[in-house]
Amino acid sequence: MNDNDDFSSIVKARSRHDHGLRGDYSSMRADYTVEQRYERYSDAHQDVWRRLVARQNALLPGRACDSFIEAVRRLDFAAAIPRFDTVNASLQAATRWQLVPVPGLLPDDVFFAHLAARRFPVTVWIREPEEFDYIAEPDLFHDFFGHVPMLFDPVIADYLQAYGQGGLKAASLGGLKYLARLYWYTIEFGLIAENGALRAYGAGILSSPAEIRHAIESPDPHRLGFDLVRVMQTRYLIDDFQHTYFVIDSFDQLFRETAPDFSLLYRALARLPELDPDDVEAGEAEVGADGLSDRTPAG
Numbered sequence: 001m002n003d004n005d006d007f008s009s010i011v012k013a014r015s016r017h018d019h020g021l022r023g024d025y026s027s028m029r030a031d032y033t034v035e036q037r038y039e040r041y042s043d044a045h046q047d048v049w050r051r052l053v054a055r056q057n058a059l060l061p062g063r064a065c066d067s068f069i070e071a072v073r074r075l076d077f078a079a080a081i082p083r084f085d086t087v088n089a090s091l092q093a094a095t096r097w098q099l100v101p102v103p104g105l106l107p108d109d110v111f112f113a114h115l116a117a118r119r120f121p122v123t124v125w126i127r128e129p130e131e132f133d134y135i136a137e138p139d140l141f142h143d144f145f146g147h148v149p150m151l152f153d154p155v156i157a158d159y160l161q162a163y164g165q166g167g168l169k170a171a172s173l174g175g176l177k178y179l180a181r182l183y184w185y186t187i188e189f190g191l192i193a194e195n196g197a198l199r200a201y202g203a204g205i206l207s208s209p210a211e212i213r214h215a216i217e218s219p220d221p222h223r224l225g226f227d228l229v230r231v232m233q234t235r236y237l238i239d240d241f242q243h244t245y246f247v248i249d250s251f252d253q254l255f256r257e258t259a260p261d262f263s264l265l266y267r268a269l270a271r272l273p274e275l276d277p278d279d280v281e282a283g284e285a286e287v288g289a290d291g292l293s294d295r296t297p298a299g
Ligand SMILES: [Fe+2]
Pocket: 138, 142, 143, 146, 147, 188, 203, 204
């Protein structure tokens, strides 16, 4: 499946009825939270965690943004699967966010409600050793390693809360697919121009050993300057590396440009064409390795 427009509704339906989604949804609370049950992690799980963190940490210098690297250093979670309670103490102090353990993927409305209340859902299960290199659904490693460090950045922290608040309104405005694209191209696969270079801040990039190289170094993908309408017009790939990334100048830019109410925007978008991940329109400039747009028309 190349197009993810229906992903949220599929996840929603599957989560509601527990059809085929990985994770134990049998003993969750009404808000889909569970206990972390730390004793359930086996030695093999702890080993998988340590090896995943070590592999990814080695790839961060020169590829991850400063905020991410700084938080990873501060969190110091390389030795064992983190206990959410312990992390919550420092996260609360830093940006007033909390991690909440969940069985896996959540319905949109539940996910948005957590974000709006500054609670970040983190999947409790971790991949098995034989799944070391690839996993279809986000596990604890993706959710924690990819997302939690950025929650320590005050601007991203506020952006995510605003995103959740926007999400709660989006369904009635026909905006869910546009909002899903915004999340995808920022929180999951966002790039930032930082100190004259391209860096990753998206969790899908930062938690993947192959995509972090692809996103930063490969000549193949398009890298376009962030433009809210352009992002919301653009479909995305869930089963391949991204073919297009959007580059922000700063987290402040992201927060500022996504602050206006989206109701009118959704209506305007309904009249605009959808774009494929490979499409680059005439006059759009690619962002170079130095984080600056070159003026060569993209082909
Ligand atoms: Fe994610």
